[in-house]
Amino acid sequence: MSSDFTEHQSDDELGKARKLSIEPTRPPAKIEGYSIQSFVGRGSYGEVWSAIDQKTGKRVAIKFYAQRSSVDVKQLAQEVEKLVVLAADRHVVQLLDVGWDASPPYYVMDYIESGSLEDRIKSGEPMPVDRAVEVFKEVATGLMHLHGKGVLHCDLKPGNVLLDQDGKPRLADFGQSRLKTDNTSALGTLFYMAPEQADLRSAPDAKWDVYGLGALLYTMLIGKPPYYSDELKQKIENAETLQDRLKTYRRSLNSASRLREHRNIPGVDRSLADIIDRCIAPRPSDRFASAQSVLSALQQRDMKHQNRPLMLLGILGPVLLLVVMSLFGWWALIQATNDADQAVITNAEDKNQFVAAMAARSAAEQLDEYFRVVKQVSQDEDFLEAFESMVRDEELASIRQQISDPNENGKETTKKLRQALADHPARQGMQPILERMMDDPQDEYPEVASWFVTDRAGNQVAGVFDSGNSETIGKNYSYRTYFTGFAKDVTDSDGPRKYPVVTNPASRPIIENPHLSTSFFSQASGLLKVAFSVPIRDKEDKVVGIVAATVNLGKLGDFKNEANHYVVLVDTRKDEGDPNAGDSNAGDKILEHPLFLRAKKENGDKGIPKELTDITIDMEKLLRENTGVDPFGKTSMGSLYDRRFIVAGEEVLKDSIKNSADDSSEVTLATDQGGIHVLAFEDYESVLKPSRELSARLGRLALLALLILLSLAIGMWLAVNRLFRESRRRLVGSPDGATGNTFTGSSVATTSPSEPGSTTRG
Numbered sequence: 001m002s003s004d005f006t007e008h009q010s011d012d013e014l015g016k017a018r019k020l021s022i023e024p025t026r027p028p029a030k031i032e033g034y035s036i037q038s039f040v041g042r043g044s045y046g047e048v049w050s051a052i053d054q055k056t057g058k059r060v061a062i063k064f065y066a067q068r069s070s071v072d073v074k075q076l077a078q079e080v081e082k083l084v085v086l087a088a089d090r091h092v093v094q095l096l097d098v099g100w101d102a103s104p105p106y107y108v109m110d111y112i113e114s115g116s117l118e119d120r121i122k123s124g125e126p127m128p129v130d131r132a133v134e135v136f137k138e139v140a141t142g143l144m145h146l147h148g149k150g151v152l153h154c155d156l157k158p159g160n161v162l163l164d165q166d167g168k169p170r171l172a173d174f175g176q177s178r179l180k181t182d183n184t185s186a187l188g189t190l191f192y193m194a195p196e197q198a199d200l201r202s203a204p205d206a207k208w209d210v211y212g213l214g215a216l217l218y219t220m221l222i223g224k225p226p227y228y229s230d231e232l233k234q235k236i237e238n239a240e241t242l243q244d245r246l247k248t249y250r251r252s253l254n255s256a257s258r259l260r261e262h263r264n265i266p267g268v269d270r271s272l273a274d275i276i277d278r279c280i281a282p283r284p285s286d287r288f289a290s291a292q293s294v295l296s297a298l299q300q301r302d303m304k305h306q307n308r309p310l311m312l313l314g315i316l317g318p319v320l321l322l323v324v325m326s327l328f329g330w331w332a333l334i335q336a337t338n339d340a341d342q343a344v345i346t347n348a349e350d351k352n353q354f355v356a357a358m359a360a361r362s363a364a365e366q367l368d369e370y371f372r373v374v375k376q377v378s379q380d381e382d383f384l385e386a387f388e389s390m391v392r393d394e395e396l397a398s399i400r401q402q403i404s405d406p407n408e409n410g411k412e413t414t415k416k417l418r419q420a421l422a423d424h425p426a427r428q429g430m431q432p433i434l435e436r437m438m439d440d441p442q443d444e445y446p447e448v449a450s451w452f453v454t455d456r457a458g459n460q461v462a463g464v465f466d467s468g469n470s471e472t473i474g475k476n477y478s479y480r481t482y483f484t485g486f487a488k489d490v491t492d493s494d495g496p497r498k499y500p501v502v503t504n505p506a507s508r509p510i511i512e513n514p515h516l517s518t519s520f521f522s523q524a525s526g527l528l529k530v531a532f533s534v535p536i537r538d539k540e541d542k543v544v545g546i547v548a549a550t551v552n553l554g555k556l557g558d559f560k561n562e563a564n565h566y567v568v569l570v571d572t573r574k575d576e577g578d579p580n581a582g583d584s585n586a587g588d589k590i591l592e593h594p595l596f597l598r599a600k601k602e603n604g605d606k607g608i609p610k611e612l613t614d615i616t617i618d619m620e621k622l623l624r625e626n627t628g629v630d631p632f633g634k635t636s637m638g639s640l641y642d643r644r645f646i647v648a649g650e651e652v653l654k655d656s657i658k659n660s661a662d663d664s665s666e667v668t669l670a671t672d673q674g675g676i677h678v679l680a681f682e683d684y685e686s687v688l689k690p691s692r693e694l695s696a697r698l699g700r701l702a703l704l705a706l707l708i709l710l711s712l713a714i715g716m717w718l719a720v721n722r723l724f725r726e727s728r729r730r731l732v733g734s735p736d737g738a739t740g741n742t743f744t745g746s747s748v749a750t751t752s753p754s755e756p757g758s759t760t761r762g
Helices: 011-019 070-085 119-120 127-149 206-222 228-236 242-255 270-279 291-378 379-392 394-404 410-422 431-439 594-606 619-624 684-734
Strands: 034-042 046-053 059-065 096-101 106-110 161-163 170-172 449-453 458-464 529-539 543-552 567-573 588-592 627-629 644-651 657-659 662-667 676-683
Touching: 059 161, 059 594, 070 594, 119 161, 119 206, 127 170, 127 206, 127 291, 206 270, 206 291, 228 242, 242 449, 270 291, 291 431, 291 543, 291 567, 291 644, 291 676, 291 684, 379 394, 379 431, 379 449, 379 543, 394 410, 431 458, 458 627, 619 627, 619 644, 644 684, 676 684
Parallel strands: none
Antiparallel strands: 034 046, 046 059, 059 106, 096 106, 161 170, 449 458, 449 543, 529 543, 567 588, 567 676, 627 644, 644 676, 657 662
């Protein structure tokens, strides 16, 4: 034991108490039948020694009241009275013998081997939370037994809780305890007694012990009692009178902010922290009503811990189920969306393929119409007669031969020869025929950009142009694709020529069948165009020249295009192995695009900008992937086309078509390395928009359903939790102590010098 308890002492009595603070070397007296062994501890009015009962050999503790007086006897009588009432209670140190008439008086009690709870706390080793709660619960049980027998301890502190050999706590030192019939005030130990107890006019109450109980647990966890500070302790000790000290203590605790240090201890859960707070609440109305209420709260906490897995399962189960359902629903929604998207895309691809086929058929009909009229001219008797007249003219033959051989003429000579050709009457017989066809568009003949005729050597011998420019007469165009039938114009910059420069024009390559040229810039108009060329044959069926009509790009196809759905005409022809025909790996040439028509309208006579005419497209890749981007979207004018499209394609002429003017002739638009194709582009996002809108609606409905289910789950959990809390309130009791037991009695005040608080001695 750490101390005993006395009333408020005079200065003389305080002096005597200070003399007793020096540890004695021999006991105050010898007691027959007991062999006193060693000093255990001292309080204000006495000291405790360990001894051996000579009759039984049992180790016992003897408490001597060192100052024999009427007060000493009364104090001893009060304490013995309580110990007799609590006889056989395992939570209380048991009384074994009493020496009323001895000098000094004494009583004998059980010796507790493990010392006090104060010794355990002062060891410096942190007390595990579970161990602290175990001791707390045992002490609360002991208090409940005390209260049940009408006894209030009134001075709970670590020094008055002893630990037996099993580590079980036992309540000791009942010098300040009160019976329920006693109305005398009892002052406990500073920082362990309730604020309202620090009043000499107060009547004992069970809530005092509840406060001390909470202070015990707080001290076990933190290492010091609640609200303790060196400053407050010094302030209390500096007060002049006992009344001032008690008043300072009361006011300080009642005005103190809520303690939070215990909530930061690992292992202290919210329920335990709340129990501590309600035990040490400065206002009695906020405190538990009794030890029974504290035990009920602990029981409720234990039940909560035991039920926590079930509660977690109760909330996590539905949440997990919702998560699984949500994931499954989300997966199903994604699958349904993907299936719907795929179905829509497949349908769009089929529709797009149909559009491409129809556009290819329309393009084929338009191309066939151009070839029809050109072939009609090539077989017109008046035209053939005029052409043959030019060919038979010896003077013109000489001029044409000189023009076709650039090695024999200088620049000025060639210019004069071209002018002589243009002015020669034998050549001019073809001009009226070409002019008539140019002046009669949309009637017998379709609208074209120009008509021209070249001889077998490639010299242009006649021509009419919508621009009125006829300066191309007499120039040699044997390098053009409409003359050679190659996939690309023959130029020196592309490497060795396809054919050598020779003086015999008949040795140069020339088309044998009607041919659609690749796009080229017209020297007459400066516009990008294509030519429909047909060979001119003599009576011996030899090719002696070509007649051709050109069409400006932007006029080639009459397609009904929209911003989200349009068609493009592509030339994929390449001559593999021909060094003059271009790179077989190069992109495919675009012959017609909606942007061409727009550029033509905006630029007028300037034609289509080179930025657009240089664009090529990888048709094979687009058709292989069925989706892609339009390369025109990256141009300055083509931002409208900078998006993803579904693409379908169709070849305009798979091998060849029969010309309607003469079924025995072939119009060849395809080579071994490609042909003329139509690509149909449809905006990808526009196609998927209905599917995406449906998916969004389904997603919103699914989210709404999920929120409803989640709300129901949370609502059910909150309802269960509320019922649990209501059950807890019924077990614990209301804060105002309606379900607790309140006892009144009398006591005297003291503290132990070894406790954190100072004594209340005056």
